[in-house]
Amino acid sequence: MNPTAAKPTAATRLRLRITAAAESIVRAGHPWLFADSIHELNRAGQTGELAVIYDRKDKFLAVGLFDPDSPIRVRILHAGKPQTLDAAWWQARLEQALARRRELFDEHTTGYRLIHGESDGWPGLVLDRYDTTLVLKIYTAAWLPRLEEILSLLKEKIPCERIILRLSRNIRSLAERRAPARQDGAILFSHDAGTVPGAPIVFLENGIRFEADVLRGQKTGFFLDQRENRAEVEMLSRGKKVLNAFSFSGGFSVYAARGGAKSVTDLDISAHALASAKRNFALNENFPAVAACRHETIQADAFLWLERAPVKFKFDLIVLDPPSLAKRESERAAAIRAYEKLNSSGIARLERGGILVAGSCSAHVSAAEFFDAVRRAAQKSSRKFTELKTAQHPPDHPAAFKEAEYLKVIYLKFMT
Numbered sequence: 001m002n003p004t005a006a007k008p009t010a011a012t013r014l015r016l017r018i019t020a021a022a023e024s025i026v027r028a029g030h031p032w033l034f035a036d037s038i039h040e041l042n043r044a045g046q047t048g049e050l051a052v053i054y055d056r057k058d059k060f061l062a063v064g065l066f067d068p069d070s071p072i073r074v075r076i077l078h079a080g081k082p083q084t085l086d087a088a089w090w091q092a093r094l095e096q097a098l099a100r101r102r103e104l105f106d107e108h109t110t111g112y113r114l115i116h117g118e119s120d121g122w123p124g125l126v127l128d129r130y131d132t133t134l135v136l137k138i139y140t141a142a143w144l145p146r147l148e149e150i151l152s153l154l155k156e157k158i159p160c161e162r163i164i165l166r167l168s169r170n171i172r173s174l175a176e177r178r179a180p181a182r183q184d185g186a187i188l189f190s191h192d193a194g195t196v197p198g199a200p201i202v203f204l205e206n207g208i209r210f211e212a213d214v215l216r217g218q219k220t221g222f223f224l225d226q227r228e229n230r231a232e233v234e235m236l237s238r239g240k241k242v243l244n245a246f247s248f249s250g251g252f253s254v255y256a257a258r259g260g261a262k263s264v265t266d267l268d269i270s271a272h273a274l275a276s277a278k279r280n281f282a283l284n285e286n287f288p289a290v291a292a293c294r295h296e297t298i299q300a301d302a303f304l305w306l307e308r309a310p311v312k313f314k315f316d317l318i319v320l321d322p323p324s325l326a327k328r329e330s331e332r333a334a335a336i337r338a339y340e341k342l343n344s345s346g347i348a349r350l351e352r353g354g355i356l357v358a359g360s361c362s363a364h365v366s367a368a369e370f371f372d373a374v375r376r377a378a379q380k381s382s383r384k385f386t387e388l389k390t391a392q393h394p395p396d397h398p399a400a401f402k403e404a405e406y407l408k409v410i411y412l413k414f415m416t
Contacts, residue, residue, distance in 0.1 A: 014051045014066060015042045016074070023055050026062050026079055030401055031118040033064065033074035044068070048145035050077075050085065065123065065142035069174070075123030075140060090149075093121050094157055101396050111203035111212065112396045113224055114158070119400035127154070128220040130212045131203040132161035135220040136188065139168040144175055144182065151188050162190040162197075164214050185215040200276075202283065206231055208254055209283040211276060218248070225397045226251060226321065229359065229409050232391070233319060234259035236355055236411075240316035243267060243349065245302040250277025252319045252357075254284055257293035265296045265315070267305060274299055306345035313349060320346045321359035321409075332364045336373050339365070343377040347414065355388070356412045363406035367392060370408050384416040 018026070022037035033053070045051055051066040051074050062079035083089060097120040105112055115127035117139070124140035134154065143150065147165070154163060167175050167184040176183045200211035205227055212221030233242075233252050238260035244253045247266035256264050266277045274297040285291045298305065302322070320342060326335035343358050350356060356378075360370045371390060378385045388411035392399070399405045 014045045014049055016040065016051050016053045017056070018053060018061075020056065023061060026053065026076060029079065031064075031076045031123050032072045032403075033062075033076065035071055035073040038073060048142045065140070067140050067142040070140060070142075072124075072140070075118070075142060077121065077123065090153060091157070094153060096121065098157065100398070104395055107204075108207040109205050109227075111205050111210065111222065111224055112227070114396075116397050117404070119398040119404050125150075126220070128224060129158075129160075129203075130201045130214060130221060132159075133197070133201045133214055134158060134160045134163045135166055135214050136163060137166040137168070137220050138171070141171045141174050144171070144178065147179075147182060147188070155189060160189075162192070163188040166214075166220055205251075206255075208258060208287075210251065210254070210280055211249070211283065213276070223248065223251065225361075225394060225407055226359070226409075228394045229357070229391060230255040232389075232411070233317070233357060236357075237261040237317060240355075241265075241314075241351075243315040243318045245306065245318065245320050245346070246322045247277055247297075247319075248273045250274075250280045252321070253277060253295070254280050254290065256317070257281065257290040257295065258284065258287050260289050261293050261317075263294040263296065265298060267298045267300060267302050269299065269301050271299055303342060303345070306342070306349060309349075314351050315349055315354065316351050317355045317357070318346045318350060319357045319359070321357075321361075324362045324406075325360070326362040326364040329364050332362075332369075335362050335365050336369055339370060339373040340377045343374045344380060347377060347381045347383065350414050352414070352416060354414050356414070357409065358412070359407070359409040361406050363403060367405065367408040371410050374410050374412065378412055378414075381414075383414045385412050385414045387411070388413055 016038055017040040018037045019039055022033060045066040045068055047067055049066050050063055052063050053061045055061045060082045062076050064074040064076040066074055097115045101114060110131045113128050115122045115125060117123060117126050124138060125143055126137045128135045165186045165188050172184050200213045202209055202211050210222060214221040230252050234255040237256035240261050242256045242261045242264045245267045247253060247268045250266050253264045253266050266274055268274050281295050325338050326332050346356055358374045391409045393407050
């Protein structure tokens with residue numbers, strides 16, 4: 001990073017004072033400072049500049065990225081003793097994130113997260129690797145003025161063929177107004193002089209080949225956070241008839257097939273997603289078990305299909321991993337009810353001895369709330385069941401504060 005950009009002079013430095021409650025929250029390590037927590041600032045702040053936060057005794061408290069257009073007004077980069085956020089500081093911060101993953105993966109896995117936002121000290125920014133392609137996704141406009149600095153740092157520290165920019169929906173229009181060349185899906189760097197990939201990027205996950213639509217796909221192109229649960233499903237699938245509801249591009253399905261599933265059915269409302277699932281199966285026909293597995297697709301609303309499909313549709317293993325059902329706190333209670341209803345529908349589709357793999361990515365629904373909703377659905381079914389395990393975040397998606405704890409999965413086996 002450019003030291004002059006990261007360290008404004010004392011005369012121009014943006015200075016904030018915050019409420020007593022917010023001071024306690026920042027000292028406890030929370031990375032967000034909301035607008036209503038600020039009771040004094042020395043001037044209007046600009047998007048992306050560093051804001052220095054002082055406590056009531058005029059002592060340094062923290063420093064972070066300022067965003068005047070976001071309810072999260074400051075995203076904390078550092079709290080505690082004062083530090084200079086110069087080029088060496090940014091390099092060390094990146095190296096910490098890379099070191100955390102260095103021993104996690106071998107040559108059989110070339111798709112994983114390198115930077116996981118706030119939990120890696122890069123608030124509002126994620127970086128995913130798909131083979132030799134890096135996808136940088138930003139969730140706050142505060143990073144937009146710093147893209148060139150970030151790009152230089154990434155190119156220096158991480159060998160790659162290209163770097164692609166993805167923008168969250170809330171900042172796309174702002175980014176495109178300010179920098180048309182920095183729109184969602186832009187090629188920030190390429191060894192091929194900016195050539196746009198002509199097809200989805202293919203990467204490896206535990207030896208399985210998957211495609212990722214890094215330019216326009218959901219998230220950064222693939223759901224890398226379910227890697228460990230996909231591997232678990234592979235171990236549970238031998239000889240089973242498997243349903244993957246909300247299947248997206250068939251990640252769980254290919255693992256189930258490699259694990260020896262008798263048949264796999266992908267259920268999704270998106271024809272585009274189901275077409276990608278078919279291609280992912282084709283990419284892995286080198287595995288005899290995948291080639292032998294009967295693969296079917298059903299394009300339908302998974303909620304309605306599970307309720308209304310003919311009784312003959314029964315399965316030995318069902319994966320229910322819907323999109324987030326609570327985008328905001330006000331939707332939490334309704335989401336909990338929806339999870340219970342959805343899993344009741346799934347349980348009704350299970351054969352005797354069947355296994356339910358139920359997932360949630362709703363950050364506003366806690367793990368305890370989600371697991372209890374699934375357990376209630378199981379208890380109301382009047383079927384005898386046992387809980388096999390629960391799971392949350394994989395190591396390349398650490399969750400360092402409460403709001404980051406979005407992923408949870410529970411496994412139940414029904415004996416009757």
